[in-house]
Amino acid sequence: KAGVTQTPRYLIKTRGQQVTLSCSPISGHRSVSWYQQTPGQGLQFLFEYFSETQRNKGNFPGRFSGRQFSNSRSEMNVSTLELGDSALYLCASSSDRGRNEQFFGPGTRLTVL
Amino acid sequence: GQNIDQPTEMTATEGAIVQINCTYQTSGFNGLFWYQQHAGEAPTFLSYNVLDGLEEKGRFSSFLSRSKGYSYLLLKELQMKDSASYLCAVRDRKAAGNKLTFGGGTRVLVKP
Numbered sequence: 001k002a003g004v005t006q007t008p009r010y011l012i013k014t015r016g017q018q019v020t021l022s023c024s025p026i027s028g029h030r031s032v033s034w035y036q037q038t039p040g041q042g043l044q045f046l047f048e049y050f051s052e053t054q055r056n057k058g059n060f061p062g063r064f065s066g067r068q069f070s071n072s073r074s075e076m077n078v079s080t081l082e083l084g085d086s087a088l089y090l091c092a093s094s095s096d097r098g099r100n101e102q103f104f105g106p107g108t109r110l111t112v113l
Numbered sequence: 114g115q116n117i118d119q120p121t122e123m124t125a126t127e128g129a130i131v132q133i134n135c136t137y138q139t140s141g142f143n144g145l146f147w148y149q150q151h152a153g154e155a156p157t158f159l160s161y162n163v164l165d166g167l168e169e170k171g172r173f174s175s176f177l178s179r180s181k182g183y184s185y186l187l188l189k190e191l192q193m194k195d196s197a198s199y200l201c202a203v204r205d206r207k208a209a210g211n212k213l214t215f216g217g218g219t220r221v222l223v224k225p
Contacts, residue, residue, distance in 0.1 A: 043218075045213060055210045
């Protein structure tokens, strides 16, 4: 079974631009969660999507948004980029059954200049 | 809200045992996870505890005490490849599905 894939792997943007990141979950997984990882703040939860609906949301500003498609693939968008948005963005999928552990993708490294 | 504490860094010798503690304060609890993350890589799942007690899986064991808000991850027979960050994460009971709050991670350095 293929793992979680994320594209692109690396991205460089400038302040004020917007960016869209993509995540394809493990086949059969309907839950997709997004996290931001920085050296100072660690791993922070952004939001979770399940069956095309946002099920949980973290404490991030409205510039951060996401969506999920009928095939469970998910995208997250960050508008009006700030220097502080530079981070590793990780996507995780889960089966929503049993212990429901999350399987992480390799991440997208975003650098905002 | 959730608050999760774990030590920042630990050093141990190859072949030894290391115990990584994690304490948490939560308004609702629905399971505790441990993940391993090598530098530059994604976190990988190690263990899950939802009931009190010890879960053993090969060289790795994890313990949970819900009344104390405490967990530990025990790494036995340390190998050089165990040098990594270890992340403790708690799932919120009040939220449906998956909403994990992570601790800051413990960087373990294994020396020869």
